[in-house]
Amino acid sequence: MTEMQLNIGMARPQQPPAPPSMGWRIPGLLLEVRQHAPIWFQTLVLLCGMATGLGLSFLILLAAGVPADGLVVEFKSIFSNTTNIASLLTQLAPLLIVGLSAAVAFRVQFWNIGIEGQMIFGSIAATFVAINDIGPEPLRLPLMMAAAAIGGMAWIIVPALLRIRFGVNEIISTLLLNYVAVNFLLHLLYGSWRDPKSSFPNSEQYTAAERLPQLGWESLTYALPLALVLTLFCWWLFSLSRFGFYTRIVQSNPKMALAMGLPVIAVTLGAALLSGALAGIAGFTISSGVEYRLTQSFFLGYGFSGILIAFLARNNMIGAILVSILVATFFIASQSLQVFYQVPGAIVQLIQAVIVISVAGFEFFNRFRLRLAR
Amino acid sequence: MTDFFINWVANIPGFAAPFALAALGLIVSEKSGVLTLGAEGYMLVGALSGVGAILLLGGYPMAALLIAAAVTSLFSLIFAVMTVTLRVNQVIASLAIIFLGQGLTSLIATRAGWLNVPIAGLGKLNVPGLSDLPVVGPILFQQDLVCYLLVPIFVGVVYVLNRTVIGLKLRAVGDGPDAADAAGVSVNLFRYGAVMAGAALVGLAGAYLSIGIAKLWVDGMSGGRGLIAIALVIFARWHPWRALAGAVLFGGIEALIPRVAAIGLQVPQYFVMMTPYLATLAVMVWASTRGRERAAFAMPQALGQPHTREERH
Numbered sequence: 001m002t003e004m005q006l007n008i009g010m011a012r013p014q015q016p017p018a019p020p021s022m023g024w025r026i027p028g029l030l031l032e033v034r035q036h037a038p039i040w041f042q043t044l045v046l047l048c049g050m051a052t053g054l055g056l057s058f059l060i061l062l063a064a065g066v067p068a069d070g071l072v073v074e075f076k077s078i079f080s081n082t083t084n085i086a087s088l089l090t091q092l093a094p095l096l097i098v099g100l101s102a103a104v105a106f107r108v109q110f111w112n113i114g115i116e117g118q119m120i121f122g123s124i125a126a127t128f129v130a131i132n133d134i135g136p137e138p139l140r141l142p143l144m145m146a147a148a149a150i151g152g153m154a155w156i157i158v159p160a161l162l163r164i165r166f167g168v169n170e171i172i173s174t175l176l177l178n179y180v181a182v183n184f185l186l187h188l189l190y191g192s193w194r195d196p197k198s199s200f201p202n203s204e205q206y207t208a209a210e211r212l213p214q215l216g217w218e219s220l221t222y223a224l225p226l227a228l229v230l231t232l233f234c235w236w237l238f239s240l241s242r243f244g245f246y247t248r249i250v251q252s253n254p255k256m257a258l259a260m261g262l263p264v265i266a267v268t269l270g271a272a273l274l275s276g277a278l279a280g281i282a283g284f285t286i287s288s289g290v291e292y293r294l295t296q297s298f299f300l301g302y303g304f305s306g307i308l309i310a311f312l313a314r315n316n317m318i319g320a321i322l323v324s325i326l327v328a329t330f331f332i333a334s335q336s337l338q339v340f341y342q343v344p345g346a347i348v349q350l351i352q353a354v355i356v357i358s359v360a361g362f363e364f365f366n367r368f369r370l371r372l373a374r
Numbered sequence: 375m376t377d378f379f380i381n382w383v384a385n386i387p388g389f390a391a392p393f394a395l396a397a398l399g400l401i402v403s404e405k406s407g408v409l410t411l412g413a414e415g416y417m418l419v420g421a422l423s424g425v426g427a428i429l430l431l432g433g434y435p436m437a438a439l440l441i442a443a444a445v446t447s448l449f450s451l452i453f454a455v456m457t458v459t460l461r462v463n464q465v466i467a468s469l470a471i472i473f474l475g476q477g478l479t480s481l482i483a484t485r486a487g488w489l490n491v492p493i494a495g496l497g498k499l500n501v502p503g504l505s506d507l508p509v510v511g512p513i514l515f516q517q518d519l520v521c522y523l524l525v526p527i528f529v530g531v532v533y534v535l536n537r538t539v540i541g542l543k544l545r546a547v548g549d550g551p552d553a554a555d556a557a558g559v560s561v562n563l564f565r566y567g568a569v570m571a572g573a574a575l576v577g578l579a580g581a582y583l584s585i586g587i588a589k590l591w592v593d594g595m596s597g598g599r600g601l602i603a604i605a606l607v608i609f610a611r612w613h614p615w616r617a618l619a620g621a622v623l624f625g626g627i628e629a630l631i632p633r634v635a636a637i638g639l640q641v642p643q644y645f646v647m648m649t650p651y652l653a654t655l656a657v658m659v660w661a662s663t664r665g666r667e668r669a670a671f672a673m674p675q676a677l678g679q680p681h682t683r684e685e686r687h
Contacts, residue, residue: 172658349477352477360456
């Protein structure tokens with residue numbers, strides 16, 4: 001190491017000392033590290049990032065052939081009548097839960113990118129309960145939900161233990177396990193779980209006792225109240241409980257947490273398991289609240305949306321509600337854009353990626369100050 | 375049985391080449407200290423721009439491969455600006471690149487009408503005189519140009535990385551950016567260069583998937599190969615030749631999958647399709663159990679850390 005540095009120095013002995021403006025950059029601008037940015041400034045930066053991201057997305061949609069006035073009509077119509085607001089709120093529930101799932105894991109620096117795989121196993125476990133009519137009918141739904149939570153946890157415990165025991169990078173392992181989960185789902189749906197009535201590659205329909213009941217307003221089900229209760233629970237867990245206090249120490253300084261004798265491994269494992277359980281429940285709310293069967297593609301796009309929600313909400317559980325509403329709007333808008341303008345479904349991912357890039361890019365101003373060099 | 379074996383081994387280079395090129399590109403990029411997890415996005419961009427170039431030019435697969443590499447390199451400029459200049463968390467930036475690549479390629483392919491359009495693609499190139507040899511002929515001398523160029527490309531990149539001043543500076547930037555900076559090496563310049571050069575190789579890998587193997591574009595056609603390449607880099611501890619060996623191993627597994635079903639073995643197909651991902655996971659566990667200290671030493675020391683002159687680490 002030292003030898004290498006010496007070599008570099010000796011190769012160019014006549015090099016004058018580096019000038020104060022660092023290497024390769026816009027001349028005349030200096031970069032200063034900010035110690036602290038006030039809250040109003042951080043909010044402003046976040047809003048600027050969002051505005052830039054939305055503006056770029058708007059341009060991309062225009063370039064994709066969606067007329068500007070059509071786009072305006074589209075977004076207006078989402079909030080224009082109760083049916084559309086209800087479908088927005090229906091879309092909100094699973095998005096909010098996956099957002100919580102991502103935020104919970106990110107709170108302990110566990111990069112859970114495998115939310116889709118955990119959703120799949122959550123729904124598989126819930127469908128297993130439904131198909132085999134396990135438990136008396138009044139208890140069927142709670143059993144399905146518990147099964148979904150366990151299914152999600154079962155799918156995250158492997159990468160969690162691999163990281164804790166062997167230091168295997170969880171970003172890669174959780175992502176890889178998504179592909180395994182999809183193949184397992186297809187194995188079931190093209191095999192023993194294929195709908196006997198229609199012989200389509202779906203599971204058979206859930207019976208009335210296996211569906212989330214309606215709230216009585218439009219098409220809304222109990223998925224939304226469930227999502228809000230889970231949000232409150234996560235907020236309590238991470239803001240008020242001892243567990244949450246530990247996670248804050250683990251997040252800010254894992255080495256110090258270990259030195260203090262905090263149960264770092266248990267805290268990490270606990271948060272990872274909770275993340276998996278939430279993802280599983282999110283899968284359950286789609287299967288049991290919207291589609292009433294296990295399908296091939298119910299999970300698509302939720303993994304990245306969860307990450308986006310957690311990222312934009314700064315892992316704040318209450319903030320996740322606001323961001324989820326925004327993301328749900330994209331989902332609903334893209335569904336009708338697909339129908340009317342033949343825009344592919346991946347446009348949601350594209351818009352979300354553009355927003356992440358803009359917001360992350362703007363965070364530069366939170367951490368650095370640009371000064372004019374004299 | 376020998377026919378089965380020869381046929382299988384002869385197909386390995388084609389399956390191994392995308393893994394090998396992608397892993398090599400990632401090594402170049404990560405040697406400069408930039409954690410690059412967005413290979414999946416790069417591969418998709420490379421694959422689509424390859425197909426697009428062929429459809430627009432009306433042929434010329436070799437030119438299309440080069441165009442794909444160049445386009446991916448330009449695409450990676452977004453990642454370079456985010457991670458090097460704006461110092462965004464490299465995990466977040468990588469994820470954004472993956473999904474940006476998926477969304478952008480899907481949108482462009484649909485809009486341009488490139489989806490599921492068959493193309494002529496890259497043909498096999500038989501070496502005159504040698505391709506008719508028994509056993510060795512079909513395995514070594516009936517491949518396409520990318521497979522023949524694979525080893526020369528590796529030799530070239532390894533030479534630049536290990537035997538030139540540019541390579542030395544690049545590795546210095548990845549191991550000790552503060553020291554390199556103090557010695558007068560421009561950290562940002564080398565990181566931009568490494569990210570873009572690495573992305574060109576990953577894009578080439580993606581273009582080979584569409585032009586060389588599938589000979590058409592399908593949405594999301596890289597199918598996790600970018601992730602497998604990342605795992606290969608960790609498994610190879612950022613060592614190019616070991617990455618090539620790992621790529622051949624994975625190419626072997628992938629080449630085996632369609633052949634097992636073809637000879638009539640009764641195996642559940644979806645479980646067979648899981649094997650590359652499970653094998654990758656197994657390889658990662660195995661790599662981590664074999665002396666974590668050595669792995670930690672082989673890793674570029676500043677991997678994932680943005681460099682700011684005023685900041686203390």
